[in-house]
Amino acid sequence: MRSGISISLPFLSTVVAALFSSVTGSPIKVPRDLSTTSIPSYVLDYAPLVWLYSDDEYRPSDIGQQVAHTIPEVNWKEVEGALSPLTLDNLDSLNDLGNTSVYLTSKEGINATIQPAWFNGVTPDDQGKTNGAVSSAIIVRDHGDGTVDAFYFYFYAYNRGNVVLGMMFGDHVGDWEHNMIRFVNGVPDAIWYSQHSDGEAFSYTATEKNGQRPIAYSGNGTHAVYAISGNHDHTIPGLNFNNGLIVDHTDQGVLWDPTLSAYAYSYNADTAQFQPYDASYPVSWLQFNGQWGDDKLPGQKEIFGQSKYSAGPNGPKFKKLVRKDVCPSGLCIVRTDLGP
Numbered sequence: 001m002r003s004g005i006s007i008s009l010p011f012l013s014t015v016v017a018a019l020f021s022s023v024t025g026s027p028i029k030v031p032r033d034l035s036t037t038s039i040p041s042y043v044l045d046y047a048p049l050v051w052l053y054s055d056d057e058y059r060p061s062d063i064g065q066q067v068a069h070t071i072p073e074v075n076w077k078e079v080e081g082a083l084s085p086l087t088l089d090n091l092d093s094l095n096d097l098g099n100t101s102v103y104l105t106s107k108e109g110i111n112a113t114i115q116p117a118w119f120n121g122v123t124p125d126d127q128g129k130t131n132g133a134v135s136s137a138i139i140v141r142d143h144g145d146g147t148v149d150a151f152y153f154y155f156y157a158y159n160r161g162n163v164v165l166g167m168m169f170g171d172h173v174g175d176w177e178h179n180m181i182r183f184v185n186g187v188p189d190a191i192w193y194s195q196h197s198d199g200e201a202f203s204y205t206a207t208e209k210n211g212q213r214p215i216a217y218s219g220n221g222t223h224a225v226y227a228i229s230g231n232h233d234h235t236i237p238g239l240n241f242n243n244g245l246i247v248d249h250t251d252q253g254v255l256w257d258p259t260l261s262a263y264a265y266s267y268n269a270d271t272a273q274f275q276p277y278d279a280s281y282p283v284s285w286l287q288f289n290g291q292w293g294d295d296k297l298p299g300q301k302e303i304f305g306q307s308k309y310s311a312g313p314n315g316p317k318f319k320k321l322v323r324k325d326v327c328p329s330g331l332c333i334v335r336t337d338l339g340p
């Protein structure tokens with residue numbers, strides 16, 4: 001199930017992560033094991049398992065290290081008066097210093113001739129754990145009527161875009177993707193897979209599983225989340241085909257269990273506040289209104305408004321944590337059969 005190259009990568013990535021944390025002087029804290037917290041057990045029992053693409057060079061990454069490796073900038077100028085060091089415990093202080101215009105800008109630059117190693121993240125070990133990297137955040141929203149939405153956020157330091165007609169589009173620093181499982185009285189009902197500007201919903205029953213845990217496939221480079229292995233054309237948002245102009249590739253490369261290295265929170269829709277399931281999980285970063293990577297690089301060749309390097313994304317609070325349906329918006333079709 002593993003390609004030849006991925007066998008040596010976990011070790012290498014661990015060494016690289018250790019090197020970087022000692023260089024930046026910000027040791028990575030090992031978060032408390034989720035299963036020992038008060039998070040509803042069904043949220044973990046039914047959590048998705050993610051197949052990363054076999055030759056994806058951009059693996060899940062430590063959320064806190066993104067902050068350590070970047071400088072907050074507005075219009076390509078360093079934000080004045082920012083706290084130092086910025087961490088996941090004080091990141092929302094940037095809201096008063098530029099708010100949504102703040103870009104966590106890579107120190108090396110998105111167009112660095114040699115990409116820094118931290119763009120590559122950490123390959124999960126044989127247990128599926130990203131050692132030394134807290135690469136996931138689980139956010140639970142209780143509707144108060146027996147319905148509970150569990151969001152499983154996946155973080156990657158770098159998104160490699162798609163090649164379209166021989167040209168590369170949409171590379172960006174920072175990448176947030178998610179699944180959301182809607183539970184009704186503790187029983188999984190439906191699951192959302194985020195894909196670029198949109199995504200797909202399936203009934204829990206329809207999904208491929210490992211035991212009782214639904215399977216997700218992460219697109220090579222883009223990390224869009226799919227329910228089946230193979231090719232996924234996403235030229236038209238919400239409509240997927242096996243082939244076309246803009247295609248994501250998925251396969252059973254390396255299995256990732258995001259729950260093994262994650263922070264977890266409950267979300268109160270009335271107050272818009274996050275409550276950590278353990279006091280060791282940082283909260284401030286969830287209220288950061290800025291972007292998790294470099295701004296769109298100026299002076300690039302553009303085709304239909306698209307260019308090689310695009311802007312970094314905003315964080316989990318902007319992914320519609322308060323939803324009526326399992327889909328974030330629009331007509332919600334919950335598929336009962338698997339497809340691309």
Ligand SMILES: *[C@@H]1O[C@H](CO)[C@@H](O)[C@H](O)[C@H]1NC(C)=O
Pocket residue numbers: 055056057058160220221249
């Ligand atoms: C997958 O992404 C890697 C870079 O991370 C690239 O070299 C490779 O060609 C891609 N594979 C496919 C099938 O697109």
Ligand SMILES: *[C@@H]1O[C@H](CO)[C@@H](O)[C@H](O)[C@H]1NC(C)=O
Pocket residue numbers: 099100289
């Ligand atoms: C900062 O951004 C948030 C999120 O978009 C917005 O709700 C808020 O009104 C903004 N604050 C100011 C002072 O512009």
Ligand SMILES: *[C@@H]1O[C@H](CO)[C@@H](O)[C@H](O)[C@H]1NC(C)=O
Pocket residue numbers: 109111112113297298299
């Ligand atoms: C990266 O882009 C910036 C802004 O366009 C430019 O000034 C710089 O020379 C570029 N660096 C490389 C290595 O291409």
